[in-house]
Amino acid sequence: MAKSEYEKYFVTKPDYEGNTVPVKNYQSPPMTYISNSLIPGCNNYLQLGWITGLPEPATCIDEHTHDYDQIIIYWGGDYRTPQALGADIEYYIGGQPITFNTTTGIFIPQGIRHGPVTWKDFRFPHVQMTLTLGTGDAKDVSPEYTLPDFTSKSLPKSDEFDFEQYVARSPIRETGGVFMKGRQAPTMTYMSRTQINAANCYIEFGWIWGEVEPSIGEMRHEKYDEIVIHIGSDHENPEALGGDMDFGLGGELFTMDSGFGVFIPRGLRHGPLNFRKCTKPYIEMAIMLGAGTFAEGWADSFFVKSDP
Secondary structure (H helix, E strand, O other), rough: OOOOOOOOHHEEOOOEOOOOOOOOEEOOOOEEEOOOOOOOOOOOEEEEEEEEEEEEEEEEEOOEOOOOOEEEEEEEEEOOOEEEEEEEEEEOOOOOEEEEEEEEEEEEEEOOOEEEEEEEEEOOOOEEEEEEEEEOOOHHHHOOOOOOOOOOOOOOOOOOOHHHHOOOOOOOOOOOOOOOOOOEEEOOOOEEEEEEOOOOOOEEOOOEEEEEOOOOOOOOOOOOEEEEEEEEEEOOOOOOOEEEEEEEEEEEEEEEOOEEEEEEOOOEEEEEEEEEEEOEEEEEEOOOOOOOOHHHHHHHOOOOOOOO
């Protein structure tokens, strides 16, 4: 069977790169699902990893900066309480300590120093996801990780800006409300311009725990590229999806049974999404690049029968 021209947009086997310093209870290196080496020309970098206990050392990310905007999302691994993170984390932004214990989205503008990051308490496994916008190269992304015998301290806060403005601790629930069976509905939006005025990226996600009805239909976004990921909940087997599903791209159906990322260039038809067997709950996340609101990203996106 001939290889599809659309397979190049899927990543079903992640790269493992970035953190080379072993940290106990902290998946290192993390899993990279979107990058230029995996999908040439995508110019975004997405990696994620599980935290399965209190990291040792508890401060395992030092203060650093990037030349690109970055979004960090921490989400709890229990689908029954999706807003509970399962940890208490102290995250410095611009020298200001930010603490949270819920599923949380953080926007880091280019050049803003952030870190150190310290786990103060651990209750159950959770995920740390980092999306770097505008570059797909690992060299532009990886921070300096602390060594086990190193005590990291942030430089003092240097201005009056309140960096709490870059943090979303509670979701907006405005998408996916028609998909009622087997799927969290509405889903949770943890990054948007509505929540964080500087963010021109819309990220919504939710849990799937059964056969979703109805299926998600075919769509096309004329103005914005999109990233979609599906990530399982088994931290002992982090590449496993926990189900079987079909993902439509360019009018073709691709069957998936492992965690995957897909980059969808603007104008490319995608969908339907058909969810079948589910053995363990998993996350579905949609990232609209460049759109700050749901209305911007999904306006006139869903097809009707008369559409070409």
